[in-house]
Amino acid sequence: MESMEKKQEGLNNFSSLKLDKWLVNQCKNLGLNRPTPIQRNCIPPILQGQDCIGCAKTGSGKTAAFVLPILQKLSEDPYGIYCLVLSPTRELAYQVADQFRVLGKPVGLKDCVVVGGMDMITQATELSKQPHVVVATPGRLADHLNSASTFSLKKIKYLVLDEADRLLEGNFGPDLEVIFDALSKKRQTLLFSATITQTLEQLRTIAMKEPFFYSCSSEAEIATVDTLDQRYVLMPKQVKDAYLLFILQEYMAEHEDPSILIFTSTCKSCHSVAIMLRKMNLPCAALHSLVNQRTRLSSLARFKSNQVNILIATDVASRGLDIPAVQLIINHNIPGSPTDYIHRVGRTARAGRGGMAISLVTQFDVQLVHAIEERIKTKLVEYPVEENEVMRILNEVSVAKREAELKLEEIDFGEKRKINRHKQLIREGKDPEEEEARKRKEWKEKKKMRKSKKGEASMKTS
Template sequence: MAEFAKLGLASWLVAQCRQLGLKHPTPVQQNCVPAILEGRDCMGCAKTGSGKTAAFVLPILQKLSEDPFGIFCLVLTPTRELAYQIAEQFRVLGKPLGLKDCIIVGGMDMVAQALELSRKPHVVIATPGRLADHLRSSNTFNIKKIRFLVMDEADRLLEQGCTDFTKDLEVIFDAAPAQRQTLLFSATLTDTLKVLQGIATNKPFFWEAPAEVRTVEQLDQRYLLVPEKVKDAYLVHLIQTFQDEHEDWSIIIFTSTCKTCQVLNMMLRRFNFPSVALHSMMKQKARFAALAKFKSSVYRILIATDVASRGLDIPTVQVVINHNTPGLPKIYIHRVGRTARAGRDGIAITLVTQYDIHLLHAIEEEIKMKLKDFSVEEATVLKILTQVNVVRRECEIKLEATDFDEKKEINKRKQLILEGKDPDLEAKRKAELAKIRQKNRQFKEQVMQTLQRQKALRLKRKQQRKQQWQQQRQQRQQQPLPSPKAKEKKK
């Protein structure tokens, strides 16, 4: 506990750490906590499960205890589940303060959230989209006086991809004061360092964990090379093996899409495995319920999309299985980080098909280590292959009968309406853009064909000239040389 005191933390916070069983500060806490207490902006990059959340919660609570007022701190996260987890850490560590917090995420009642914000909680934990909606539509609260702006999983918030937070972040940054402390944390920050440096301007302190290995030492990382068409049979065999050997183990299976997640959950339940699904197509209450049941070990298997890959701290997870090889190495790092947390052991197995070998090499290059092969008895897998394929197909047919794809389109339309856009106009615009792209592709193809024809014609003419020259040369060589007498007569 003396080590926590050396960081400059107050005695009541040290006592809270003792009660929670935190014995020694982690490297990210040792380096970042003093800098935050000094009033500096901070950017921390450390492995998953290394205590990054406590690294910003502890100094914020200490500053809040010195001068409590209104909305003191705003924490932004990319996922709803992570927002609730961060709020839990604030509540536990800030219990002696009588801390008031507020969680602002999508899928919940906006009116109730607006009432909570009007009561001026000390800490607001939010996803960017929903908070930006409140700032656009309400004037019952403001964030003009916040002292801290925290971005957890900062690289995900700042990257431009399938879920782009750029517009929402612009609204939030405009509403926040210029004089504030900005704290940025993630397990993978290197790709967006320049952007982050531009945001953090108050004597910024940068700390990154040594990059010899990007994952924790206690994690046993394996790959299993499988043909694409028999992947599910290998998955069922893996789960059965772990369940037979360790009944109390918890497993997270990551998938690429919501539909695959739902189908796999239905399939595993048909095989009597205690599984539950978690993906963005579920209602928010169902998502919380699924996560709570998994955390409390009511269900031992969680099948999830990447909404569960970032930040979630579930200490009892022993196994992570990647049903698909992640397209980006940093997604892999966050996924496997759900196990082997806080010094515990864990195993991560990635199912690699014949089309994913280049992705495996990219992952190995990023984490700076080679994944080991995981051995499986193929004869056992072949015995269940037909049964698994039949059950999988039955589950797909059953899911199609529930109009799962139509619900996805309905959700997209709802999202467009919430953003103030007309879904029909957007559909027409997309169709017109598709036509323009098609015309552009056709034009490019015609240009390429024309250029290829011209090139072929030039080559043909060149070959013809070369042949004519060779023929003339042969003719000259075949003509007899004139005799010396003929030369004299000619003279």
Template sequence: MASVVAKVDRENSFSTLKLDKWLVNQCKNLGLSRPTPIQKNCIPPILQGRDCIGCAKTGSGKTAAFVLPILQTLSVDPYGIYCLVLSPTRELAYQVADQFRVLGKPIGLKDCVVVGGMDMISQATELSKQPHVVVATPGRLADHLNSASTFSLKKIKFLVLDEADRLLEGNFGPDLEVIFDAITKKRQTLLFSATITQTLEELRKIAMKEPFFYECTSETEIATVDTLDQRYVLMPKQVKDAYLLYILQEYMAEHEDPSILIFTSTCKSCHAVAIMLRKMHLPCAALHSLVNQRTRLSALARFKSNQVNILIATDVASRGLDIPSVKLIINHNIPGSPKDYIHRVGRTARAGRGGMAISLVTQFDVELVQEIEERIKTKLVEYPVEEKEVLRILNEVAVAKREAELKLEEIDFGEKRKINKQKQLIREGKDPEEEETRKRKVWKEKRKLRKKGESSKR
């Protein structure tokens, strides 16, 4: 019996993927004993030199699926800027760089993170030193390519698009064009994401060569993991924050060292909820794009180290971030797309661990919830709430919320960015009001097309 178990372990080890011994040992030292399905299926073709498109659920080990084979080929012939990884968010860029750094320590890997919100001069200096791996957000890397000639991407071996669908569907188009023009066509292209919504033909054009395609789905094609307990609370919109506070107080009273991630729809609501919770004596950190990068990194570090138990964030935290301690996700708003819901709740119940997601549902969100349930093929279960207890704290929460709103008005929250955007549009010869109307129309059309596509699938 023992010999059979040993044989199974060998067959499910990283050594069967033709990884070098030093990488297998490094995985073992970091507690990675068995490859996940996406690692098992994608690492061999990448080592064979094939382009690859990989799609798997959040928390399935996608980052290691491209980091490990890149490190192996790099160790054979190390030179200059060998690999470029593009990420849609700054936080994800730092996380990917961390994985390269830790797994590549035995070969003295040199990496550079190029993201907005940090000093461009020091970044340019790092790029001029020709690090092996550059992990970047498209906007800041395009700025460097347009303004400096101290480095070149013409000899890269690998181009990786992490969270590829977000990069290709977002507003990164002009920046990606600058980057694609600056890199060699003789490269290996790897695209990874938890949700692939682009057509395969579009992805293959980017991959250049006929890519290996792997999509990890369960037999029932559920888009969220079985270990995730998905709940909802139905409430009037006006008292949403009272329900939020009740859930937080109850959960924190029942769990030792709770780790809670709250998602909000906008930077302003994120900041307002953070101020409100602090006034209710709940220490928390806020993570959104209107705070500077050092503050964002500090907030994430404080949350990861359990200095604060609550992190309030916009969708900048929904993609790829791996925070193993997160036990509870709260959707303060229901996202407009089932795909965004999947990414949000994927921040918990990762790598086989358990977790819970609670969505605060108002009378205006019922249709969105139904779309989500249809996509994930799972019915959300009602989370029990003592309405009398919510009513008891209603006035106290209303006062704290009003104080938070006044605080935001005092500091003119978000006004500077709004003014800068309007100035930019005027410089481009566009009318700000007309541009806002156009964006709303585009959003509505996209929503109609998505609904039409989903109904045709049914």
């Protein structure tokens, strides 16, 4: 019996995964004593040279599952740009680079983060120095490949797609084509994600050479963790922000130094809610794609260090970000996809801790909630709110919301979005004016069809 226990104990440490002693020691120094299931299953085949697709819930240690074997192989034969990691968001790219930096410190790892919002010339200089690991968002890396010849990706040993489902199913297609054309065909490809999708299943059988495939067995049954308390509040759309403020005030009064993450649907909504909450004397930070990168990193750092208790964000914060202290997630809007919901609420109740997610549901969101419940195999429970108490602050919230909207008009917030959209179209090789004209034409045709349908319906009624 004792020998069986010792054997089991042996399987539950990093040494059993054939990792070098210096990496095992580095893990211990960082408090990583036992490998998680995805690390235990994926590290050996990666070390053996296999392509790999790994799927596990958020907070399961996916990043270390590819960082550790890559560092071991890099230490054996270090040269030039050895590994390329692609990430769907800038914040996640910095987080992945941090893990490489910390775990790879004993071997003098050189890394480079290539994301939008930062100086391209500085990035080009860093790339020309041939860092061992490049962590990038597809758009900015494609820009460098199209505009410079000071570096090459032809000799990379590893290509990693982090949050692969979002990269492969999002609007990254043209940029990924540019990047894949620049890569060596003789490489290991590693795909990691929190959700299994049809695209990943297709890659498993078509696009990769006999990959090792690992998925947590419970993933298909329940997509969220048991320690997450999932709630909803049903309300008219017009008073949503009053309900939001009431829930925040009540929660902050009951919890000392809370950590709250609010998800919104758009950059404009995110910025507006942040301004409104500040006017209601609730210090907060905003994180979305129309804020410059230094401000985005600053907002995230202030939230992680508890300088502010509230972070309002779009879905740029829903994927992969490790913010261990988050106690409460509030969905200011119900996401259109259950997968997006799963990623959002996965920012809390991590690593066995508890957490709560509250979704603000209007009469237009009921079907979306039903789809989410079906996917997660869990019924959302109603969160009790005193409607009379909400009505007492409604006028004050309405004034603050109107002031926030005026502030957005003052800073030409919509103009920033238009400029960014034009830049994206130019990168894709499209004419912004032609695209705008095409969209206006489509909108007019849809409007005409809606009028036609209304006319037919009224004639049937009469």
